[in-house]
Amino acid sequence: MFSRRMVNSAIVAGVLALAAGGWKMHHHPPPREVPTGGPTGELDSATLAALMAVARTLTERDVLKGHYADYYAYQAKNRPGYLGVYRAFVAALAAEIAPGALEDFGRKTVAERWSVLERIGSSSASRRFDVPIIQETLAVFMRTDAWLLLGYEDWPGMARGLENYTKPLPERARS
Amino acid sequence: MTRVAIVGSGITGTTLAWHLVKAGCQVDMFENGPEVPYPHSPQFEAEVLYANQYAPPTPIFPPPLPLDIKNVSQTGDYAGDLQQERIMCVGGQATRWFAMTPRIGTEHFRSFSLYGFGRDWPISYEDLESYYSRAEAHIGVSGQADNPFAPRRASPFPLPAFALSYQDRMFAEKLKARGIVTHTTPQARAREDYDGRPGCQNFGECGRCPVGARYSPNHHLELLRGSERFALHPNCLVRRIIVENGKGVGVTYHPEHGARQLEHPADVVIVAAGAIETARLLLLSKATGIHSDGLGNASGQVGRNFGMHHVWWNELSFPKPVMPGRAGPPTLLSHQFTLPEKDGGGGGMTVEMFDGVPQGTVLAAGRRQYVSGKASLEALRPFISKRALTVNAETIPSDDKYVALGDKRDRFGDPFAAVTYKLNDFDRATYQRAQRLAGRFGAALGAESLSPGPIEQFWSAHHHLGTCRMGDSLHDSVTDSFGALHETSGVYICGGAAFPTVTPLQPTLTMVALAIRSADRIAEQLAG
Numbered sequence: 001m002f003s004r005r006m007v008n009s010a011i012v013a014g015v016l017a018l019a020a021g022g023w024k025m026h027h028h029p030p031p032r033e034v035p036t037g038g039p040t041g042e043l044d045s046a047t048l049a050a051l052m053a054v055a056r057t058l059t060e061r062d063v064l065k066g067h068y069a070d071y072y073a074y075q076a077k078n079r080p081g082y083l084g085v086y087r088a089f090v091a092a093l094a095a096e097i098a099p100g101a102l103e104d105f106g107r108k109t110v111a112e113r114w115s116v117l118e119r120i121g122s123s124s125a126s127r128r129f130d131v132p133i134i135q136e137t138l139a140v141f142m143r144t145d146a147w148l149l150l151g152y153e154d155w156p157g158m159a160r161g162l163e164n165y166t167k168p169l170p171e172r173a174r175s
Numbered sequence: 176m177t178r179v180a181i182v183g184s185g186i187t188g189t190t191l192a193w194h195l196v197k198a199g200c201q202v203d204m205f206e207n208g209p210e211v212p213y214p215h216s217p218q219f220e221a222e223v224l225y226a227n228q229y230a231p232p233t234p235i236f237p238p239p240l241p242l243d244i245k246n247v248s249q250t251g252d253y254a255g256d257l258q259q260e261r262i263m264c265v266g267g268q269a270t271r272w273f274a275m276t277p278r279i280g281t282e283h284f285r286s287f288s289l290y291g292f293g294r295d296w297p298i299s300y301e302d303l304e305s306y307y308s309r310a311e312a313h314i315g316v317s318g319q320a321d322n323p324f325a326p327r328r329a330s331p332f333p334l335p336a337f338a339l340s341y342q343d344r345m346f347a348e349k350l351k352a353r354g355i356v357t358h359t360t361p362q363a364r365a366r367e368d369y370d371g372r373p374g375c376q377n378f379g380e381c382g383r384c385p386v387g388a389r390y391s392p393n394h395h396l397e398l399l400r401g402s403e404r405f406a407l408h409p410n411c412l413v414r415r416i417i418v419e420n421g422k423g424v425g426v427t428y429h430p431e432h433g434a435r436q437l438e439h440p441a442d443v444v445i446v447a448a449g450a451i452e453t454a455r456l457l458l459l460s461k462a463t464g465i466h467s468d469g470l471g472n473a474s475g476q477v478g479r480n481f482g483m484h485h486v487w488w489n490e491l492s493f494p495k496p497v498m499p500g501r502a503g504p505p506t507l508l509s510h511q512f513t514l515p516e517k518d519g520g521g522g523g524m525t526v527e528m529f530d531g532v533p534q535g536t537v538l539a540a541g542r543r544q545y546v547s548g549k550a551s552l553e554a555l556r557p558f559i560s561k562r563a564l565t566v567n568a569e570t571i572p573s574d575d576k577y578v579a580l581g582d583k584r585d586r587f588g589d590p591f592a593a594v595t596y597k598l599n600d601f602d603r604a605t606y607q608r609a610q611r612l613a614g615r616f617g618a619a620l621g622a623e624s625l626s627p628g629p630i631e632q633f634w635s636a637h638h639h640l641g642t643c644r645m646g647d648s649l650h651d652s653v654t655d656s657f658g659a660l661h662e663t664s665g666v667y668i669c670g671g672a673a674f675p676t677v678t679p680l681q682p683t684l685t686m687v688a689l690a691i692r693s694a695d696r697i698a699e700q701l702a703g
């Protein structure tokens with residue numbers, strides 16, 4: 001199962017959860033389940049909004065500059081099975097929060113969102129979400145926003161021009 | 176009108192088609208793989224921008240061919256996957272390349288005479304110099320004459336060079352202080368708008384250029400589509416070269432890989448299908464008499480002398496961040512060591528400071544499991560203090576490097592190619608030299624550690640060469656220097672298959688130069 005228990009309960013909440021670093025790993029890596037079959041298609045705005053809220057939760061960033069939304073849309077459109085998994089995940093998300101309150105998920109605190117994700121991850125059926133939701137979102141982070149946090153002005157894949165790379169990077173705090 | 180059939184739509188076939196159409200020939204080009212969009216933005220999206228390292232490694236670009244259409248078996252020491260490396264689509268291998276385009280040095284055309292190994296080419300650098308200039312203009316090479324080890328050139332590069340990165344300028348100074356000379360990289364990547372292609376915008380991933388700044392054969396194929404004298408046949412498997420009375424007169428092929436077999440008559444047949452498939456087609460094109468073992472194979476040379484580059488990746492770790500990945504992959508390199516060492520100390524090699532944080536590195540990091548953005552960030556942080564140092568080494572043929580027909584068969588019952596490739600003593604000595612050089616570079620640059628690539632983890636760079644080498648004699652070569660088969664008129668072998676040796680330099684510019692030379696020759700003969 002992809003889920004791992006938070007060190008701290010969701011009720012004790014945010015600060016402690018963030019300090020613990022997020023998801024807790026199993027002692028043995030769970031088997032990877034990658035969507036392999038199913039329809040492809042366009043993501044609806046509600047599903048996309050929920051996925052983006054998940055991305056902000058996982059990366060612990062309020063503002064994301066990376067192309068997470070385009071990534072999700074691309075996988076849904078081009079890779080069989082992703083559309084269904086995204087929808088199933090958002091349905092699981094909706095089931096964990098107050099009925100009809102999915103649209104409010106993105107407005108919850110990080111700690112509250114972590115708590116919801118943890119509850120989803122605790123279910124035995126959640127293994128299918130580990131790769132396409134959790135790990136891939138973090139992979140997009142590592143290819144985009146993480147570069148900015150490491151001190152770069154941009155990341156490979158962007159049209160970066162032919163001048164900046166010949167100059168030193170501006171000094172700024174690297175978090 | 177003279178009819179020319181070209182088998183293979185890669186950079187060699189496309190260069191030939193372009194020049195032969197301009198010379199007034201009717202050209203029909205046969206490609207086993209499918210059409211792909213150009214510019215290659217869908218490839219860029221699938222493999223870079225929205226790359227999914229968790230999904231099965233089935234390539235989206237181009238779509239995979241059925242295993243009973245494209246297949247190969249391999250034995251020996253090469254850990255890479257030749258099936259994956261051979262990109263079969265319209266445009267071929269150069270739909271996905273870094274476009275590094277050095278000229279082969281004067282000495283490398285005479286390696287046997289000068290150094291006692293390998294083989295002399297039946298052509299000199301001087302014979303090829305003007306064709307190199309035309310090749311650079313054809314594919315738009317950016318560069319500058321700052322390489323003291325490059326052969327003499329009669330004309331400037333068509334486009335200005337890409338500047339060294341900030342970090343590479345500092346590296347260059349450190350290396351210079353320790354007696355190592357570096358220079359910029361000639362590359363078929365447009366520094367500014369050129370021939371209808373946009374100037375580079377530094378997406379950082381030259382192998383998969385989304386805008387066409389990096390040359391792709393599809394640029395010229397798109398232009399050729401407007402000509403009535405050019406026809407492209409994708410998804411067509413060519414099964415045989417037809418020979419009558421000692422002359423090539425056409426090909427047989429299966430459109431859309433279907434059961435229907437057709438004949439296409441031609442005055443000249445050119446095979447430019449890469450070293451492996453070219454050898455296979457010749458071996459399959461058996462006939463009576465001297466062709467009983469395959470076309471061009473009267474002396475048993477077809478399939479022999481197969482070679483690949485040996486590229487070893489080393490990882491240098493620095494005490495402070497060096498911030499790799501800000502420019503396109505190749506910026507700083509050294510051709511100081513392209514000549515072999517004396518007394519069996521190994522072959523020549525180029526040494527390259529690869530600037531791109533390799534996608535593979537980031538992707539590999541991403542394949543681990545992380546629990547949060549913070550943990551992911553910390554996993555990535557060490558990479559800003561690392562640089563890849565690659566060596567691109569020459570190799571020599573031996574009896575254990577060859578292509579033959581294997582046991583697997585295609586849907587029409589023809590055997591696929593089988594590749595045997597085993598390292599020899601020369602290769603091992605060259606690896607030792609590569610490690611010595613990597614250590615020397617690391618020390619000069621102040622690296623605190625060096626992680627060398629093991630000998631068995633060499634990469635071909637998709638440079639599959641030889642199998643139909645050019646030479647002066649029917650007895651030890653397959654073609655003359657123009658690619659014409661010794662034993663049969665009207666059939667030409669062009670591209671990497673005709674290379675007599677695997678020099679340390681990237682081969683593609685030489686393939687284009689030779690193709691232009693062959694096109695001139697063919698047009699001249701057909702006109703005469």
